[in-house]
Amino acid sequence: MPIEIPYDLIQLVKAGDQQSFGKLIDKCSNYVYGIALKMLGDADDAHDAAQESFIKIWQKIHTYKSHFKFTTWLYKIVINTCLDRLRDRNRDNTIFQKVDDHTDLTTTTEPKMEFEEQEFIAYIRMISERLSPRQHSVFVLHDLEELGQEEIAKILNMSKGSVKSNLYHARKAIRKILISLDKAKTNAL
Amino acid sequence: MKCENLEKIDLYFEKKLNDQERAFIAEHLETCDACHGYLNDLKHTDRVIGQLKSFNPELANPLAFRNEVLAKINPIQESVFQSTLDRIVEAIISILVKPATKYAFVAFAAIFFGLFVYQQSMIFQKMDDLEKRMESKAENVPTSRELSLETFFKRKEAKMIEEKHTDNLLNEHRYLQLKYTILLKVLKDRHPDTYREFIQKIEKETQLPTDKSNDYEDL
Numbered sequence: 001m002p003i004e005i006p007y008d009l010i011q012l013v014k015a016g017d018q019q020s021f022g023k024l025i026d027k028c029s030n031y032v033y034g035i036a037l038k039m040l041g042d043a044d045d046a047h048d049a050a051q052e053s054f055i056k057i058w059q060k061i062h063t064y065k066s067h068f069k070f071t072t073w074l075y076k077i078v079i080n081t082c083l084d085r086l087r088d089r090n091r092d093n094t095i096f097q098k099v100d101d102h103t104d105l106t107t108t109t110e111p112k113m114e115f116e117e118q119e120f121i122a123y124i125r126m127i128s129e130r131l132s133p134r135q136h137s138v139f140v141l142h143d144l145e146e147l148g149q150e151e152i153a154k155i156l157n158m159s160k161g162s163v164k165s166n167l168y169h170a171r172k173a174i175r176k177i178l179i180s181l182d183k184a185k186t187n188a189l
Numbered sequence: 190m191k192c193e194n195l196e197k198i199d200l201y202f203e204k205k206l207n208d209q210e211r212a213f214i215a216e217h218l219e220t221c222d223a224c225h226g227y228l229n230d231l232k233h234t235d236r237v238i239g240q241l242k243s244f245n246p247e248l249a250n251p252l253a254f255r256n257e258v259l260a261k262i263n264p265i266q267e268s269v270f271q272s273t274l275d276r277i278v279e280a281i282i283s284i285l286v287k288p289a290t291k292y293a294f295v296a297f298a299a300i301f302f303g304l305f306v307y308q309q310s311m312i313f314q315k316m317d318d319l320e321k322r323m324e325s326k327a328e329n330v331p332t333s334r335e336l337s338l339e340t341f342f343k344r345k346e347a348k349m350i351e352e353k354h355t356d357n358l359l360n361e362h363r364y365l366q367l368k369y370t371i372l373l374k375v376l377k378d379r380h381p382d383t384y385r386e387f388i389q390k391i392e393k394e395t396q397l398p399t400d401k402s403n404d405y406e407d408l
């Protein structure tokens with residue numbers, strides 16, 4: 001679900017206008033939060049990452065060149081902020097214990113048509129823990145955000161070939177996760 | 190046991206096979222458990238990804254979110270130069286409390302004043318540049334007949350941005366002036382002797398017109 005940010009709004013933010021920056025935040029805070037939640041699988045962490053991203057946007061807006069799509073630039077900032085957090089999380093394994101607090105997916109019945117937030121978060125959390133940060137980013141951008149491979153390559157600073165292979169491995173890993181989840185479900189019954 | 194057709198199942202699922210291959214796999218699926226199971230896995234994965242995709246997370250309180258971000262980005266405190274000034278003002282005010290160190294104060298105040306003049310001249314320079322740019326643009330304005338609607342709006346937008354720049358510079362300038370004024374006021378109230386000494390020192394070291402320093406005195 002791509003968003004449109006008017007060109008003049010970006011120019012006003014570039015000129016240092018705080019009020020316009022407030023408008024920009026209003027326009028894309030849910031969007032940025034959504035990307036962060038898909039990357040991190042934790043509501044509090046995603047909230048903080050989204051705020052950090054906006055602060056970076058404010059500090060770096062003068063480096064944004066308007067021949068680029070604004071959303072591509074935005075993704076770059078949000079994804080990098082989240083990748084830093086994922087890296088910190090890997091360093092500090094204690095955070096992983098938080099996973100146990102989330103919804104136990106093995107006890108849920110057949111998937112409903114729509115996800116509840118807790119279920120969504122639990123799935124994302126599980127996927128993000130099993131995939132490498134690169135695979136997870138490619139998966140989020142391609143399968144959930146529905147971006148093209150070329151744009152993803154730009155956002156993640158990798159080749160198109162690398163995007164493809166990361167996507168292939170990500171999907172394979174996700175399939176495995178879901179199968180093992182199914183097995184756990186049948187065993188639980 | 191692995192089935193040799195397993196690799197084709199991906200393509201079958203993605204509808205990338207030609208009619209002939211498609212028909213073959215469809216028939217094969219009826220008899221091969223491995224391929225049939227794998228196709229189900231693909232469908233299941235696709236369904237879950239679809240559900241994940243259709244979920245749009247929302248902030249609990251977007252208004253609070255925005256205000257929190259804005260509170261964190263105060264542009265004036267962000268600048269290193271300004272925070273240096275803040276530290277100097279703090280140092281000076283703490284010194285003012287101890288009358289014995291009034292000479293140290295004069296030294297501090299002189300440094301502060303130097304920074305003030307420098308910062309102010311930078312602001313004026315920026316304003317001059319901006320004005321010149323606007324003037325040179327005004328010279329090249331085509332007649333109204335030549336001006337298309339598009340260029341008209343582009344110019345209007347550019348003008349708006351430049352005005353915003355000027356506003357920001359003016360604010361910066363006002364902020365600086367305010368801090369300086371507060372500093373002088375504190376000094377005048379608490380240590381009138383040091384104040385007079387300080388003003389004399391400034392007038393000697395810089396060629397600031399006297400009427401300008403009177404402006405500060407009034408405040």
Ligand SMILES: [Zn+2]
Nearest residue numbers: 192194221224
């Ligand atoms: Zn088979």
